[in-house]
Amino acid sequence: MAPSSYYRHQQQSQHPQQRSRRCLKDEHLLILIRNIWQQSRQIYGARKVWRALLRDGHRVARCTVEHLMRKHQMQGVWRGKGKRTTVCDPQLQRAGDWVKRRLSAESPNQLWVADFTYVTTHQGFVYTAFVIDVFARRIVGWKVSKRMDTDMVMDALAQALYARCPKGVIHHSDRGSQ
Incomplete structure (x- = not known):
């Protein structure tokens, strides 16, 4: 880490008002985003949170909401079912399990x-x-x-x-x- 970065971080920790406008705006937006996300019982994703912010009169880009939610591990619930890849036929005869979950071998090609x-x-x-x-x-x-x-x-x-x-x-x- 560069010494100048360390001293800048120390200075901004002691005097938060010296941080950039973007940082201050993101901090304010994060509070609003977290409130909307919590009120939705953590169901809303970035798009719905962004629309709720616009309805409340806050001008913010959707990518900013996506970035802040991703950075702070806030994720909405996904719709639909997952991809189902294994659909077995119960009528088919299965081969016996010779391994019995012991997945080790003493030599190659065993x-x-x-x-x-x-x-x-x-x-x-x-x-x-x-x-x-x-x-x-x-x-x-x-x-x-x-x-x-x-x-x-x-x-x-x-x-x-x-x-x-x-x-x-x-x-x-x-x-x-x-």
């Missing part, structure tokens, strides 16, 4: 675990399937797709089999839909 997840991007969801060697703790096969289907998972497993050519490997995955 135990592989597999799973898939989704990542939100600007253009929508992208699904990623991966196979991990438990001993090396490395991804040995993976696949990225715009669709969540069995082919994506099988391609990740095929890549791992081609790359490692294992003998007697135990492949463990959760009981998801793929």
Whole structure:
């Protein structure tokens, strides 16, 4: 930290009126934002808090409200349900659990675990399937797709089999839909 920054902080702590107008305005806005957010039982997000400020006659930019709420960990409630990726068919027969939640191995290519997840991007969801060697703790096969289907998972497993050519490997995955 630069000495000048330290001394400026000390000076402003002792004399708050010497802080910048922006800092003073943000401090005042933060009190208003927190009051509106608390009155809404912490349901309102930045947009609704901003609209409430405008209704009360306070001229403030929405990005300023977003910035202050994010900086002070104030977040509204999200609408809708989350993305549901695992929809299993209860009629399907499942493979037995040979691992019994003991996810450790003494040598490479002894135990592989597999799973898939989704990542939100600007253009929508992208699904990623991966196979991990438990001993090396490395991804040995993976696949990225715009669709969540069995082919994506099988391609990740095929890549791992081609790359490692294992003998007697135990492949463990959760009981998801793929």
